[in-house]
Amino acid sequence: MNKRSFIKSLGVGLAAIPMFGKSEALAMANQIQPLLKGNVLKAGDTIGIIAPASAVTGEDSITLTKEVLEYFGFKVKEGKYIRERYGNLAGTDDQRLEDLHAMFSDKSVAGILCVRGGAGASRLLQRIDYDMIAKNPKSFDRIQ
Incomplete structure (x- = not known):
């Protein structure tokens, strides 16, 4: 991933929220670049x-x-x-x-x-x- 694809994914996702809703906007952004998620943090981490x-x-x-x-x-x-x-x-x-x-x-x-x-x-x-x-x-x- 580079800066350009990161910003493009973010921009598409944010711009699509008012038109399609959160879940559809995330799906559109993920088609460009999959969203990376860290693990859920727990005590001891x-x-x-x-x-x-x-x-x-x-x-x-x-x-x-x-x-x-x-x-x-x-x-x-x-x-x-x-x-x-x-x-x-x-x-x-x-x-x-x-x-x-x-x-x-x-x-x-x-x-x-x-x-x-x-x-x-x-x-x-x-x-x-x-x-x-x-x-x-x-x-x-x-x-x-």
């Missing part, structure tokens, strides 16, 4: 936390995220550069991309949670290794 966009503004958000995940029985693995700062971003593009790729390629990580979102993540889209992600599908979400 490891969740990787990264910041692929904006910098984390304080240690509290990282600490709180870890405490909540651990409370529900998950193990937590922090990205190498989660505390980095490069202007308003959580490290350089290379550092943020390295964290993203490292979490997807790490077999011990069952899911990935982004502690920050933002436009900085779009700077990574052309450089993401979509084939590696397709071979290592994981639950992927963000909090903010």
